[in-house]
Amino acid sequence: MPRSAPARPYQPPPGAFSARLRDLLSTVESTSLLVASEARVRGLGEHLRFACLALPCSEALVALEIEALGRLAVPVVAGPEAWRATDLHIMPSGTPFAYLLSGGGGYAAELGEDDEMIAALRPILQKTPRAGVFVPIRLGDSAIGGAALLSHEEPLSDRHLDMAERLAEVLALTVESFRTERVLFELFARALPDLLAEDATTSLRSALERHIHGLRVTPAYRRKLELALSIGRVADRGEAETRLAADLLARIDAYARSFEMGGGSGDGGSGDELL
Structure with missing residues (x-):
């Protein structure tokens, strides 16, 4: 009586793993990571809202150097009443943040109706600002972005600049956690294709397959x-x-x-x- 062939290990069809990986990204486990990230955004938003009340000013935002290619991420913009998350990414060239990233200090400036200096920020602003205070956000001795505090009507003076610089020191504590988390996510995303390749030396691929199967x-x-x-x-x-x-x-x-x-x-x- 012929022996039956030994059972072969299950091999998912092409594309099945990537589909399951997308499913994984919507599970409770990955959601908990996103919730933690959202908490960082909320912290930034509340700090900026406080800055609008303390200065006072009409809107406030931060632009942070997180991603590759020198782009700046603007994760949140706030007003005195509330804050809102954004997904704006801009190049620093031509913006107030280029000067801050190159080592420049904070400054106050009047802004025109069609001022090119804030053209990249207009899509997320409620109104065109008439004045602004721009201060660097530093981690240690390095500037990793800047904060913009904008006024729709009233001019902003050196007194507002002094207060904004003190607020930026406090804001840097929240920014540090937010930026570190985002950088880690980006590095992992870049490494993921190599870690999941069929010839990868790690067991991440098989471990994820088992985990995703259990989650489904x-x-x-x-x-x-x-x-x-x-x-x-x-x-x-x-x-x-x-x-x-x-x-x-x-x-x-x-x-x-x-x-x-x-x-x-x-x-x-x-x-x-x-x-």
């Missing part, structure tokens, strides 16, 4: 799988153990059916029927 299983179905695995382990011990497990499950099933058909005692029974 509903809790009810997962319990069924766990029960099946438990019975399988019992059955592996021998024929007698297999018959015992099958007989016990049959008794449990008959006991449950008796209640479904109204044949139970009504008080939940004592369970003696299983013995």
